[in-house]
Amino acid sequence: MTTNRKVLMLAGDGIGPEVMHEAARMIEWMNDYRGAAFEIQEGLCGGAAYDAHGTSLTDETLADAMAADAVLFGSVGGPKWDDVPRDERPEAGLLRLRKEMDLFANLRPATVFDALAEASTLKADVVSGLDLMIVRELTAGVYFGTPRGTDRLPDGTRRGFDTEVYTEPEIERVARVAFELARKRANKVHSVEKANVMESGVFWREIVTALHKAEYSDVELHHMYADNCAMQLVRQPKQFDVIVTNNLFGDVLSDCAAMLTGSLGMLPSASLGAPGEDGRRKALYEPVHGSAPDIAGQSLANPVAMMLSYSMMLRYSFDMAEEADLVEQAVENVLAGGLRTADIMQEKTAKVSTGVMGDAVLREMGKLDRQGDRRAANI
Ligand code: IPM
Ligand code: MN
Secondary structure, three states: OOOOOEEEEEEEOOOHHHHHHHHHHHHHHHHHHHOOOOEEEEEOOOHHHHHHHOOOOOHHHHHHHHHOOEEEEEEOOOHHHOOOOHHHOHHHHHHHHHHHOOOOEEEEEEEOOHHHHHHOOOOHHHHOOOEEEEEEEOOOHHHOOOOOEEEEOOOOOEEEEOOOOOOHHHHHHHHHHHHHHHHOOOOEEEEEEOOOOOHHHHHHHHHHHHHHHHHOOOOEEEEEEHHHHHHHHHHOHHHOOEEEEOHHHHHHHHHHHHHHOOOHHHOOOEEEEEEOOOOOEEEEEOOOOOOOOOOOOOOOOOOHHHHHHHHHHHHHOOOOHHHHHHHHHHHHHHHHOOEEOHHHOOOOOEEOOHHHHHHHHHHHHHHHHHHHHHHHHHO
16 A cells, blocks of 8 residues: 655664654554554664665665655764764765755754753743744755865965855745744744855845845844854743754754753754645654764663654644644643653653653553543534
């Protein structure tokens, strides 16, 4: 049987396989109890692919990703591959996927669950109720710009260099995603660059301003320098609704935003391409946290970011908002009930393993689902 819910699972390295296992159980649950008919295919990426095939992403796996309706991704990298040639490093597999699938819009939401407001390293009143969305450009900028490399100057001095470069359409299409998202949220966009020092930053601001004027003047737009944005994120994060920024600033600022929520282990992300002829976007969903090799294989990892990445998949790729709400509500209830993985431990909470956290969320989904049934039956 073929479905239009073909999901390619790339668990990757480190804690990737452990957290992916919990997402896989969730997908099974959706198939069993919601008749979701997800069809799962598994593949290798990152160090795992390098060990098996000598490359961090084979052409076959790339083709599978292109053919899938969505890709669910764990995490890649680790010290084991420190000496691997640059082009084959675990991260290169992920970057190639992003580029070849043209996943230019990376959505990184930072929301603080009530139960976790105290777990943040910031004061609870600074972060409680926080709900912001970083839209990170993901297929251009310094990550892919050329020339890049190292060379030797005529005087014998060696140097290393990268290129930050953005074309007008690259800026416009990601800004458009940000404005559209803002319209469905609090209607505010902060466009972040370093127009005070970078030519590409001046250009970024010019393009965003023009698009805003032409099509989105109903949305509140602010321009902010990236250094100020980093400071404002820890000073008063609730001033933000949607932040749109380039690949590199988005990488840095999203780690910062993630910590506001208590732990990197809480943050999901969606990487989206342009809508195709059938209206569907290519998409890849992954937790923002890395492969955390220091805790890999010990059942210590927090599976919540991976589970929430799956709920983003339900929402953005499959139009299954009700099921996405169910996952998110279940996570929220389990946290409110006091279960914690090591990264979000607080006083008077119970420390549990990756698998026990997964069990608890699945059990809660079942409970919520049955309550929903009962409510429907009473109508
Ligand atoms: C991320 C990661 C990646 C990035 C690495 C693993 C290449 O840090 O997704 O934020 O820098 O984009
Ligand atoms: Mn990062």
